[in-house]
Amino acid sequence: MDIYKLNFTILELEVFSYLSIRVGEELSQRELAQILKVSPTAIANTVKLLGEKGLIKVKKTKTINFVTFNRENYKAIELKRVENLKMIYISGLSDFLEEKFPGTTIILFGSYARGEDIHSSDIDIAIIGGKDKFLNLEPLENLLKRKININFYSSWKDIHKHLKNNILNGIILTGSVEL
Numbered sequence: 001m002d003i004y005k006l007n008f009t010i011l012e013l014e015v016f017s018y019l020s021i022r023v024g025e026e027l028s029q030r031e032l033a034q035i036l037k038v039s040p041t042a043i044a045n046t047v048k049l050l051g052e053k054g055l056i057k058v059k060k061t062k063t064i065n066f067v068t069f070n071r072e073n074y075k076a077i078e079l080k081r082v083e084n085l086k087m088i089y090i091s092g093l094s095d096f097l098e099e100k101f102p103g104t105t106i107i108l109f110g111s112y113a114r115g116e117d118i119h120s121s122d123i124d125i126a127i128i129g130g131k132d133k134f135l136n137l138e139p140l141e142n143l144l145k146r147k148i149n150i151n152f153y154s155s156w157k158d159i160h161k162h163l164k165n166n167i168l169n170g171i172i173l174t175g176s177v178e179l
Helices: 010-021 029-036 040-052 074-091 093-100 138-144 161-168
Strands: 056-060 065-069 105-109 123-128 148-153 171-174
Touching (some): 010 040, 010 056, 010 074, 029 065, 074 138, 093 105, 093 138, 093 171, 105 161, 138 148
Parallel strands (some): 123 148
Antiparallel strands (some): 056 065
């Protein structure tokens, strides 16, 4: 038994990643095959395996199978959190913010950080210790296919306790939290 073998094939990871970005949308297996540039048979096999793992839902009609991300599966939500964080780093958003706001604490929070977002959700980021400044986020928003909402706070004292709790339950991208 190979304990280091991944539980997912590359195509399963690609399908899961794509459906993670498009949560809330139903896609036919044929559409998915065209988007990912693979055969419909390969998608059919992959969808079956991901469905058995409970990560996606398959709705069958007489002629078409529709696939969607399974938001009711805890494991799917956990993996989506990882996928979302990966997108923040791969897109360069984390590096961009760290470069623009050195010495600050930058926290990803809200539904995107929890993995509970849908395709129309925005990305919420708190910057603590930095001053509000205009940033051209359009290229990153286009890349991530999400609106990016940045909230600036001069210190932790300036944040309402309920919002502070929400932010602290997020993911620290850079900096640290001192209470």
